[in-house]
Amino acid sequence: MAGTVITITSGKGGVGKTTATANIGTALADLGHKVICLDADIGLRNLDVIMGLENRIVYDLVDVVEGRCRLRQAMIRDKRLPELFLIPAAQTRDKSAVSPSDMVKLCDELREEADFVIIDSPAGIERGFRNAIAGADDILIITNPEVAAARDADRIIGLIEAEEKGPARLILNRINPIMVERGDMMAAEDILELLAIKLIGLVPEDESVLVSSNRGVPVVLENKNKAGIAFRNIARRLTGEDVPFMEIDTESGLLDRISRFIRPGGA
Amino acid sequence: MKNVAGSFTRKRRSATTAKERLQLVLIHDRADLPPGVMENLRDEIIEVISRHIEVDREAVELRVAQDGRKQRLLADIPFQTTRKRRGR
Numbered sequence: 001m002a003g004t005v006i007t008i009t010s011g012k013g014g015v016g017k018t019t020a021t022a023n024i025g026t027a028l029a030d031l032g033h034k035v036i037c038l039d040a041d042i043g044l045r046n047l048d049v050i051m052g053l054e055n056r057i058v059y060d061l062v063d064v065v066e067g068r069c070r071l072r073q074a075m076i077r078d079k080r081l082p083e084l085f086l087i088p089a090a091q092t093r094d095k096s097a098v099s100p101s102d103m104v105k106l107c108d109e110l111r112e113e114a115d116f117v118i119i120d121s122p123a124g125i126e127r128g129f130r131n132a133i134a135g136a137d138d139i140l141i142i143t144n145p146e147v148a149a150a151r152d153a154d155r156i157i158g159l160i161e162a163e164e165k166g167p168a169r170l171i172l173n174r175i176n177p178i179m180v181e182r183g184d185m186m187a188a189e190d191i192l193e194l195l196a197i198k199l200i201g202l203v204p205e206d207e208s209v210l211v212s213s214n215r216g217v218p219v220v221l222e223n224k225n226k227a228g229i230a231f232r233n234i235a236r237r238l239t240g241e242d243v244p245f246m247e248i249d250t251e252s253g254l255l256d257r258i259s260r261f262i263r264p265g266g267a
Numbered sequence: 268m269k270n271v272a273g274s275f276t277r278k279r280r281s282a283t284t285a286k287e288r289l290q291l292v293l294i295h296d297r298a299d300l301p302p303g304v305m306e307n308l309r310d311e312i313i314e315v316i317s318r319h320i321e322v323d324r325e326a327v328e329l330r331v332a333q334d335g336r337k338q339r340l341l342a343d344i345p346f347q348t349t350r351k352r353r354g355r
Contacts, residue, residue: 147289154293157336183280190286194293196336 003034005107005117006238007136008171011152013123015144016173019209019219020231021120022050024140026218027235029084033115036075039089040132041122042097048088052079052216062090062097064106071109080221085114095127100134107135116238125159133160138238139168140200145175145186154195169200171234176205201234202245203227290333298331298338305329312342321347 008021018041025037039047042062048054059074064087078084090097110117121132133139139160143153153170160166172188179185188202206227212219219228220235233243309329316322328343 147285147292150289151292151296154296158297161336180282183282186282186285186289190282191289194286194289194333 003111003114003116004137004238005111005119005135006138006140007040007119007121007132008140008142009121009129009132009156010123010142010149011125011129011156012143012149015149016142016171016203017123018046018050018120019213020140020142020171020173020203020234021047021118022218023220023228023231024235024238025116025118026051026078026081026084027220027232028116028118028238029078029081030220030232031235031239032083033239034083034113035116035118036085036087036110036114038087038110038117038119040098040103040119041128042089043091043094044122045089045091047120048076048086049216050213051086051218053086053088054216057088060088060090061106062093065098065102071106071113075113095122095131098131100130103131103134105135110135125155129156129159133163133165136165139166140171140234141168141197142171142173143191144173145180145188145191150186150191150195153197157195157197168197170195170197171201171203172199173203174205175202199245200237201230203230203234294331294333294338297333297336300331305331308340312344316344323347 006024008017008024010017018039021037021039025035029035037047037051038061039045040061041047045060048057053076056076058076059069061074063069064071064074074087075085076088078086107117119132119136122128141153141156141160143149157166157168160168170192172191175188176185180187188199192199204226206219206225208219208222208225209227212222218231219225220231222228230246233246236243309327312329313322313324313327317324323345326343326345330341331338332341
């Protein structure tokens with residue numbers, strides 16, 4: 001197998017990296033691919049909780065890197081999807097326990113084990129981030145429609161360019177269509193224009209995300225909800241499928257009609 | 268239609284402010300210019316050009332503009348108007 005290693009990163013904390021990793025990984029596995037989700041946030045492990053696998057951890061990323069276990073021993077099989085695995089981060093160590101070259105080596109091994117390896121990067125632009133992108137084939141940057149988050153995303157885009165990785169693509173998370181319509185939230189087009197980056201997904205703000213994290217079941221596995229559909233679409237785009245971007249709109253579709261009315265030529 | 272009416276009558280929506288603030292912050296972050304560089308640059312450019320052409324010093328404008336992910340320096344350097352020149 002020669003899988004693809006995809007890192008999800010953001011610069012700023014709390015914009016949805018871990019949620020996106022769990023959901024995109026789960027959606028890919030649900031589409032029939034073999035997937036390994038890797039938590040690279042050493043010292044602040046969280047992906048296990050979002051995936052509901054926190055009680056099954058024996059070995060972690062640092063154990064693999066330091067040779068205390070074999071790679072497969074650290075791969076925790078998901079409860080529901082037999083082709084989905086988690087490699088948790090170590091909780092009692094820090095980022096210096098792993099180096100970018102360790103990660104490159106590990107990613108080479110992981111590519112042989114799965115179709116997709118999804119790496120959850122820590123926040124920040126230092127060692128943990130460097131580790132997370134070191135072995136990546138593809139990088140997804142996640143941000144929120146907010147000045148501080150978008151600014152950090154821009155820094156990350158610059159750093160990824162400097163490393164000659166990428167081009168990264170953007171996930172815009174937590175869009176509130178009512179606020180966008182009201183003019184109190186930047187629209188996706190504005191952020192994409194300023195960051196000058198390609199889009200891979202628009203995810204609406206959705207209470208189901210918190211509910212599903214309470215339960216430890218990624219939202220893509222819950223019954224129909226907007227965030228779940230958005231993450232599924234991202235997964236399908238990663239497999240090369242051409243999935244149109246969903247209209248993130250208020251129920252009425254009012255915004256769409258108005259913008260068509262105001263701007264001649266439609267668009 | 269309440270929302271629509273609101274968006275036209277209310278003076279200024281925060282999303283517009285956010286976009287402008289983000290744009291400015293990005294220009295500075297990307298250009299990575301230490302404080303004072305723009306002022307020094309402006310003074311020196313005026314000095315060089317003034318050796319050859321009389322320019323309206325007060326109106327000289329120097330800024331960093333965005334072109335995709337590229338930054339460029341834009342200088343707007345108006346000549347001194349004839350009338351002002353005569354009046355000197």
